[in-house]
Amino acid sequence: MEYSISKISSVGKFMMLIGILVAIPLLVIPFGMQDHRFASSFIVPASFSLLCGFLLFLYGRRRSSTVENFGWKSSMQHSSIIVLFAWVWGMLVGAFPFFSSGQLRLVQSLFESISGWTTTGLSVMDTSTTPRIFLFHRSFMQFCGGLGFVMMMNMFIQEKQSMRLYHAEGHSDKLLPNLRKTTQLIFLMYGGLLVAGILLYHIVGMNIFESLLHAMCALSTGGFSTRLGSIGEYNSLGIELVTIILMLFGTTNFAVLFLIFRMRLRQVVRVSEVQLLLGLLCIGIPVFAFGLQRSPQFMGMESFKLATFNVISALSTTGYSTIDFRGMAPSSLGVIIIMMLIGGGIGSTAGGMKLERVYIGIKVIALNFRTRINPVRSIHPGFFYKAQGKHMIDDKLILETTAHILCYLSIIGVGTILLAATANANLLDALFEFASAFGTVGLSIGITNANLGNAALLVEMFAMVLGRLEIFIVFIAIHSSIELMQSRLQKIGNKGFKK
């Protein structure tokens, strides 16, 4: 069997899409007073990306008249390369406006852009002095990054390899019997929630611009705020409640979200991810709250209010905070770190290890225990519930899940040490910050700020990219590009040799 793929033209299409996305912040100009000075720093990268994309697209189309056929392996490799390339390109183009307008240094602007597209929300900007157009640009990047480029692309066009790309970007669910309709439905739900979020924020007393930005970032579990003190600066119960609701929606798997919208609530409660989410919150919130009670200023209900918001923010990998994490009790910090590691729902906008994998991991431990205490010949099948129904935990799934969890934990270990070394921080702080970057959360214990050195920024940037694209695809893409490069070089070498 052969699979055809038109690599170059689809790369071109992604570049055009990114060009359009970067141009969208220009829409803010009519509403802002002095933002038009920065227009050129958006127009230049946007049109550059559009032009490059268009040229590549034309070039690729002409070539694709002789359709290239690859085997299964290289078809998979090509799709991962395309996805990684699209993301890297998006990050470069997204960083350009910050840099060219002199808002940030080169590495800082890359950091801000990556933090945007990966829906992390760590920031090196001083939001109180930044012009509005850049604030919008950041938040809009998060909104799109939450969906992913492939998802946005599929909304408009569907072609032969879209399904492969869709998988390569880490989307696991099909909601409708047609890929394009699935993505349109997801966008519809996402857009509907956005509008609802904006209205709710506005009702509880935020101005329109800030409600738009916060709704975009809460829903994509991003976490960029327009204020330095994040959501905590508003000190309003209403705003916190709205944020909690949006964060929970954002961290819910799209398929589960679809069930919620169809009011199939009994099915929703049965889904393993939802059960685990609720269970974790029930344990995490009290532990965090008791940790807070050590200091006299957070007593009684106040500590529970803070705990609810911040634990949900960590578990949903959003990263809005109402509290300063510096000097907090180790038990509270531990809860937050574990929540950040676990992360949100699989196939949602969230990051982290994902609830489903953790659930399977717990099940595997239980199964293993049961096989040990029972006769050798007894069988113990394990099951878990997805939005689509009951699934059996078979060997292949166990292998994939444990590999992912192990890989995740080892990267956390290595990254923590690297960050501690480069940022000159103690190990606990470094663990917190690295887990936050790797889980695309965005809570900060104070390491990430405008004065952080380039090396530490690079470590965090790498963590964010790995975290958003689910680790393996990055390695597959890098591995395949090296392999392809080698085979190309070999071909060229052979030709030279023959001559």
Add this chain to the structure above:
Amino acid sequence: MQLKPQKKKSSSFTIIIGCGKLGASIADKISDSGGDVLILDKDKDAFRRLSPHYGGMSVVGDALDLDKLKEIGMQKAATLLVVTNDDNTNNMVAQLAVHLFSVKRVIARVVDRDKEGIFNSKGIQTFCPVSLSQERIGQLLSADDPVVDQIVDTEGEDNR
């Protein structure tokens, strides 16, 4: 690049029961042309026959389970293809679709030619791979000169 499929076309929802070679290849074709398609099979491993570009849904389940048929939205289907290799299953699912879900077009595979009569009496369209192959072989044999590079098409496209 494929342009948006037309509205008329996309509203036709096809359900395929049985993800064998035939079912999988038809599902791939419909999905590639931008149609809505869902494929059901008892065996989870059967879905590896689908191409990686397949964009429709694939559901694990027993086609004789009435709840499962409701769950996959049989009542919304415009076309049903029953292509498992068991005549009893094919017959029963096809009848359920016609009588309970009033699916407009039901096409079923008949493995054992003797049973074709049972299917036809219920207003179900059928095809029988054995008869089709026989016909084709007959054609080939009756041709005066054997053409060397003519290939028997076993992909199943003719069967549609």
